[in-house]
Amino acid sequence: MTEERSHLRVRGEPPARWGAVRLLMPLIDAHRRPRGPYTVAAALLRHLVPPALGSAPGLVAAHDIEILAAAPELAGIVPARRGGIDAELSDEERILVPAPRRTLRLANGLAEFVRDAVRPGGAIAVCNAAEADPTDVELLDVMTRRIPPGTLSIMVCSGGPAPPPGTRDVDELWALVDRCVREGFLHAVTELGEQGMAATPPGGASWWRFAQRTATALGGLGRTGEARAIWDRVRLTSQDPAMHAAAAYGTAMLDARHPDPAARDLVRARGWINEAIAISTILPDPAERAFKLGFDRNGLALIELRHGRFDAALALVDSAIELARELGERHRQHRMVLLANRAQLLSGLGRAKEALDDYGAAVAIDPGFPDTYVERGNLLFKLGRHEEARADFEQALRAGPPLPEAYYNRAELRVVLGEADAALADLDRVIELDPEYLDAYINRAGLLAGRGRDDEARADVETGLRLAPDNPYLLTVLGQVETEAGRPAEAGAALDRALELAPGLAAAWGNRGVLRYETGDLEGAAADLTRAIELQPQPDLYANRAVALRALGRQAEAEADDRRAAQLS
Known part of the structure; x- marks a missing residue:
């Protein structure tokens, strides 16, 4: 312990000597090897949550999603009060992969829980930070930025004894990858997924599960070249039609969803999605065919939308919804996505009533999914139905960890309603949650200038x-x-x-x-x-x-x- 002290970086004023710091708990080893994502967070939560359940159960309940995402071992004592239908779905029915920004939402929620749960004046010390998972790196950054030094001092060192290598069998590795996909820990998926591919026979069912998740995570992180290479490996390794259809779809989406619009190749994307549709059309199992064909047509609808062809996109989504009727009660999340997508297209075509009906149907399928409330709130705002829009934005805020977009949209609404002070407070909140949220600076600067607060x-x-x-x-x-x-x-x-x-x-x-x-x-x-x-x-x-x-x-x-x-x- 003495050896480590000289390497610790103390946020705020350093104490006169190490003994002046009141450590909340023993030194936290941040190395990702033994546990993976949120190693630091889980250690903190195991220390803070049990006493908080006795002294401040409402605080725990308000952060149940964040706590269980970071420390699933606490599920026995922390009830899941909020959340969508994702946890109820089978592996094949779970089609949504959280965006990379979800970890920032989790980090903000966890930082707020820690801030309110600790007694002021304490400290934590973290070693092996250079080997920490990106989730913990992000969390430590958010905690340092958002928790006052007088409440919690955070001391971090990059050095420390490395934990033993350890080994995971394929089942353990898959369980961790599956958890990381569900929670949106995409960096960990890319690292662990490659390990899973190396540990399983190429082309087999287990290998495919690792390959599909790894390529999807790489695409979500914008690492399109690496993702494309994995889809190519699938094509070289497998002769399974369903794998080839999924690989063609995944490759198409790399071009259609590229984060840089200038780098999108919609012609190449159309070629790949047409291949996916051609293969899905001849899959022998009727349910698999209906699901995968609808999924692929929804992907082609995105390409049509990128071309500005709303009617063609709408026809494709309509056909996907018709195919989903063949699935009975299965694939609820798939139907929710299709309904929300159709609602967006109908809204763009000026068919607001039909769009609101579809948004309502999507909300009914998964009342815990915040994005649908935000999208419906935007449409209601556009229609001048301001109080209904406000209700949707606020429901989105209640449904999950802190959501900057919902605060930002509510701020725009409050400007229109003449609630300038409340709008500024919402924009302050957006920037506190995400200091790189450009539009919030634009709108706040405009509001401040309009109120004569020119220096700000x-x-x-x-x-x-x-x-x-x-x-x-x-x-x-x-x-x-x-x-x-x-x-x-x-x-x-x-x-x-x-x-x-x-x-x-x-x-x-x-x-x-x-x-x-x-x-x-x-x-x-x-x-x-x-x-x-x-x-x-x-x-x-x-x-x-x-x-x-x-x-x-x-x-x-x-x-x-x-x-x-x-x-x-």
Whole structure:
């Protein structure tokens, strides 16, 4: 222990000597080898949860999903109060793989639990951090950022004695991979899945399970080249039609879902998905054929949607839903996904009532799945049904670990309802949960600038531009802040650049119109405000143009603009 102390990095003010630190528990070994994901988290939870069940059972209940995801061994004492149908499904029916961002949600929930469960003034010490699973690395980062040093000191060292190598048989390895897939621990899936493939006969059923999960996880992490290589190995190794159909589908989705739109190859994706459909069509088992063919047609619908062909995409999803009727009560999650996808397409086609019906049917299948509430809330917001939208966003927040998107969407709703302080609080929460959430900086900067809090707005703009240089929305707010600061040259440069990047951005035209008025260019001000109104008629734009027109002596036009501003308000 003495040897380790010199390597520990203490967050905050270091104690005068090691003995001044009150360790909550013995040194935590973060090495991922013995346990895998959330090794540090599980050690903390095993220490904190039992006493919290006696002193603060509501706190445990509020974080049941996060606790059980990180420490499933606590299932005997922590009831699963929330959650979707995923835990009830068989392996073949579980089709959703959580996005990589889910671990950030879990980390935030766990950090909040630890913050509220510990007695202030304690500390934890962690060794072997360099060998920790990415889930623990992320958790330690979130805890360091979100738990005040006076509540918990976190000391981390990269060194430490390595645990013995150990071995897992194939069944143990599969159980861990299956858990990691269900929870969204994708980095661990890629590492453990490769071990499983190496430990099983190529082309066999066990090998295929490891290969399919590993390739899917690699695709989810954006490691498309490695994922494609595994799908190629499947094709080289197997002659099973179902494996070839799944490999063709997986390869198609690497192109159709590539995180960089410029790197998507929809032509190649269509070729692979057509191959998947051709194979699925001739599968001998009727239930397997109906499921896999519907799955593949849903994939082709995504490609049609990427091409902007909503009607073709809708027809494909309709056909997949018809095929799902042949499955009886099986594959509930598959039906939920298809209904939600059809709802999105119907919404895009302006068929809002049908879309809401499908969202309702999807919610009925899995009331614990937060994404459907967010999507339905967005549609209700668009329809002006604001209180129903608020209810859906808040249900999404209750359904699982902290969800930045739901707070962000509720903030937009609160802006429309005139609840600016509440909107700012929601945006504060978004950025606390995810400091790289660019849109939250954009919206918060705009709100702060509108309330005259220009220094705070400028700070958000600067942070946002570090994340996304040349973002036109941030440059627009920067132009507004520079105008208020009496720096017309800097304001003009920011707004000119915003319009160069986004000629259809009404706010940039409007703000440049205000700047031109302030600098005495009345004709330029009127022209810019006219363009802003053409793009997005808003009462403040009409009111500002009225001021410019009146200064130009165009009284009748100014009065007409005042009337329009009043009507729109």
